[in-house]
Amino acid sequence: MPPAPPPETLAAFEAAKGFMPPDEGLALHAAAVEAGQLGLPLLEIGTYCGRSTVLLADAARQSGVSALTVDHHRGSEEQQPGWEYHDPETVDPEVGLMDTLPAFRRTLHRAGLEEHVVALVGRSPRIAALWNSPLGLVFIDGGHTDEHAGADYEGWAPHVAEGGLLAVHDVFPDPVDEFTGQAPYRIWRRALASGAFTETSAHGSLRVLRRTGTGI
Numbered sequence: 001m002p003p004a005p006p007p008e009t010l011a012a013f014e015a016a017k018g019f020m021p022p023d024e025g026l027a028l029h030a031a032a033v034e035a036g037q038l039g040l041p042l043l044e045i046g047t048y049c050g051r052s053t054v055l056l057a058d059a060a061r062q063s064g065v066s067a068l069t070v071d072h073h074r075g076s077e078e079q080q081p082g083w084e085y086h087d088p089e090t091v092d093p094e095v096g097l098m099d100t101l102p103a104f105r106r107t108l109h110r111a112g113l114e115e116h117v118v119a120l121v122g123r124s125p126r127i128a129a130l131w132n133s134p135l136g137l138v139f140i141d142g143g144h145t146d147e148h149a150g151a152d153y154e155g156w157a158p159h160v161a162e163g164g165l166l167a168v169h170d171v172f173p174d175p176v177d178e179f180t181g182q183a184p185y186r187i188w189r190r191a192l193a194s195g196a197f198t199e200t201s202a203h204g205s206l207r208v209l210r211r212t213g214t215g216i
């Protein structure tokens, strides 16, 4: 088992707004430390306020690679005003829309991990369309519709290097457990069915798969 994050990283993670439970966060951190050994960047889709990013940043620091994190910072469907996961503090009063970029930057600053992270601000498929290099880890935690989760899988999974890891959050095989849709479950199923990925761990709703074949 790779070393746990240092206490200051764990404290920054726990203090950050977000949706990553501590036990799943530790499993993600362990996967990221392992993937970092490939010497390739670790990429997340779904930054929000930087809660899980802190853990990827610490893993990247340990391995001397960069953590990349993709988000348009306007929130997912279920985070919009009137929806269950909405946090009014994330709304920019001047424009009247969610903007989680300032909170994300504060989280990273508090964690002392800014230099290990590259923030990619924009829509995941647009950034993926420009991407052309291998990644040690792809962690999918973006939109929960089939359109968004499917595009994240199709856009980013092809870049997972041989031996690299694909992690998917909010995989709920039973629909009664999942209030925001089962799209993450469906992309996890799709990855397994492709024959290109083999599951290495399951922790809560976090699934980690290794690339053991080609394609997606």
Ligand SMILES: C[S@@+](CC[C@H](N)C(=O)[O-])C[C@H]1O[C@@H](n2cnc3c(N)ncnc32)[C@H](O)[C@@H]1O
Pocket (backbone or CB within 6 Å): 017, 018, 019, 020, 045, 046, 047, 048, 049, 050, 051, 052, 053, 070, 071, 072, 073, 074, 075, 076, 100, 122, 123, 124, 125, 141, 142, 143, 144, 148
């Ligand atoms: C569940 S939150 C991420 C939670 C975060 N990983 C954590 O640990 O708290 C999902 C995020 O994905 C972003 N998102 C949803 N669809 C997106 C898309 N198509 N492109 C970029 N970001 C997207 C939302 O803005 C939101 O911040």
